[in-house]
Amino acid sequence: NMNLCLRSHFGSRCSLFPSGTLDIMSSAAAQAAKATLENRDLDDSWQLPDGNVKRGKALFKKHCAQCHSMYPDGRNIIGTSQGPTMFNVCGRVSGEEAVGRARPNEFGDTLNDKSRQVVWTDAALMNYMRDPSRTSGGPVTMNFEGIKDVQTRVDIVQFLHTLTWDNPAMLETKWLR
Helix, strand or coil, X not given: CHHHHHHHHHHHHEEECCCCCEEECCCHHHHHHHHHHHHCCCCCCCCCCCCCHHHHHHHHHHHCCCCCCCCCCXXXXXXXXXXXXXXXXXXXXXXXXXXXXXXXXXXCHXXXXXXXXXXXXXXXXXXXXXXXXXXXXXXXXXXXXXXXXXXXHHHHHHHHCCCCCCCHHHHCHHHHC
């Protein structure tokens, strides 16, 4: 959980409230610790802490749905469908999914280059949402600069975990509204 992750790196000044909101004490050291966590690359041994799926869904709509679908068929009722669907993204290899209606290389297809492909683990998703260009290893021309806030990214990844056929709620059309 986030408590263990933070405490292992920054001592006892960090805590996670039951609501899933990351709270870091207001000392200068704690603020520096938060900045370090927000800016460091996570490796695949990193464990995704609990998050708020409902908040993640709202944040996905705010930050991602302009270009990415939540649906298995790739349709996008909110935006343009320029990017690949995020349905079943967790564990998928970048470039496996068709890229919506985007023209080839329109959004810096560095992730479609076989030598740069990424397996979308929790850590890879967190890193990509923080800094897409750094994760992809090359230019990304999509209009997304990244999300620094750790809890925002955690909540979005928790929501992405629900976008699978293993989630019975997916059978209800209202789930994705």
